[in-house]
Amino acid sequence: MNPHLEHLHPYPFEKLNQLKQGITAPADRDHIALSIGEPKHPTPHLIQEALLTHLHGLGNYPTTKGLPELRTNIADWIGKRFAIPGHLIDPETQVLPVNGTREALFSFAQAVIDPSDKALVVMPNPFYQIYEGAALLAGAKPYYLNTTAENDYLPNFDGVPEHVWQRCQLLYLCSPGNPTGAVIGRETHFKLLELAEKYDFLIASDECYTEIYLDENQPPQGLLQSAYQAGNKTFKRCVIFQSLSKRSNAPGLRSGFVAGDAEILAKYFQYRTYHGCAMPLPTQRASIAAWQDEIHVQTNRQQYREKFDAFIDILSPVCQIDRPAASFYIWLKTPIADTEFAQQLYAQQNVTVLPxxxxxxxxxxxxPGQNHVRIALVAPLDECIDAAQRIKNFLHTLN
Structure with missing residues (x-):
């Protein structure tokens, strides 16, 4: 067996199941699950219709590179969303469809890490556990950057020792952040681009939450957008990861893309041809429909804003609760240990949150995750309101 498997940690939801084991939640209250970031808004009809219309495509092998129409639509979307001239994004060499960002964030590390060189993979802490698992199984060592309230829940890149940058082969960014919703700005991107050039590492920017944000006039900055503004018009050392799961409420579609540095993506494409991860043709057609439409995305954002408004309005009188700039998470400070908070909340109110x-x-x-819980506002509005009231009642018992 691969010896690196021994270094993998149990997945957060495995730990959560163990935490709840043996507890009988109140039978008079329906369970409300706010622990998993799985969108519950309906998948738009245009996606479903495109999928059904092209089911005949199941009779054909898809190519790893995907349909030219899909890559062109993705390139067009990147240009419009991030204010990058369309001619700078080549659908042929700078865009690859992937089966959701999870598989791509993992496999990317396997393709680009040289394990013979005491490789480090730098990542935020807390983090999406795929970053860590990808680094470990690629033969690298994770280096964690704490994201705390003192740094506005962003990594303190200025505090990274030079010897870490010297060994860094890959930097995972997550902006907007999971679980904090914090957004990395342009100036920080500029600094990281300079560091990547100086110390010869790649930047993998997980941007799957960029389309869920508070202010319609201030969408989160993207890495390719910053690279272009910094004069890096070939997006050297930069790769972004995007998904339809959150943007379009289609987590089961398993559709996303990677885009950026053509030289990196050429090697990653070679890896993917062996990896056997081509996207089914009906999924590609449904993805084209999704990337072409922004109306359902705007509606989606508004629904999350309404849930944040209601949830925070109920809880703000009894606890400190901050509204993130983006994403659909509340990163709530707890007056007791986070594991005890989650366990007791489930036992008393039948609400599940993640320590x-x-x-x-x-x-x-x-x-840095201690004394916090992640609350995913993915349930319908009425359930989120109900959950907020139950959490409020629970907090009263602690006081």
Whole structure:
């Protein structure tokens, strides 16, 4: 067996199931699950219709590179969304469809890491656990950057020692952040682009939450957008990861893309031809329909805003609760240990949230996820309102 498998940590939801084991939640309250970031808004009809219309495509093998129409539509979307001139994004060499960002974020590390060189993969802490697993199974060592309230829940890149940058082969960014919703700005991107050039590492920017944000006039900055503004018009050392799961409420479609540096993507494409991960043709056709439409995305954003408004309005009188700039998560500070909070909330109110320490690793400064829980506002509005009221009642019992 691959010896690196021994270094993998249990997945957060495995730990959560163990935490709840043996507890009988109140039978007079329906269960409300706010622990998993799985959108519950209906998948738009235009996606479903395109999928059904092209089911005959199941009779053909898809290509790893995907349909030219899909790559062209993705390139057009990147240009419009991130204000990049269309001619700078070549659908032939700078865009690859992937079966959701999860498989791509994992496989990308397997393709680009050289394990013979004491490789480090730098990542935020807390983090999406795929980053860590990808680094470990690629033969690299994770290096964690704590995201705390003192740094507005963003990594302190200025505090990274030079010897870490010297060994860094890959930097995972997550903006808007999971679980905090914090957004990395242009100036930080500029700084990271300079570091990547100086120390010869790649930047993998997980941007699957960029289309869920608070202010319609201030969409989150993207890495390719910053690269273009910095004069890096070939997006050297930059790859972004995008998905329809959150943007279009289609997590089961397993559709996304990677885009950026053509030289990197040429090697990654070679890896993917062996990986056997081509996107089914009906999925590609449904994806084309999704990337072409923004109306359902705007509606989606508005629904999340309404849930944030209601949820925060109910809880703000009894606890400190901050509204993130983007994503659909509340990163809530807890007055007791996060695991105890989650366990008791489930036992008393039949509401499931995820302990923040399950998303983090211990460091010299402690575990940055401790005394926080991640609350995913993915349930319908009425359930989110009900959950907020139950959490409020639970907090009263703690006080």
């Amino acid at each position: 923040g320490s399950y998303l983090s690793r211990d460091s010299d400064d402690g575990n």
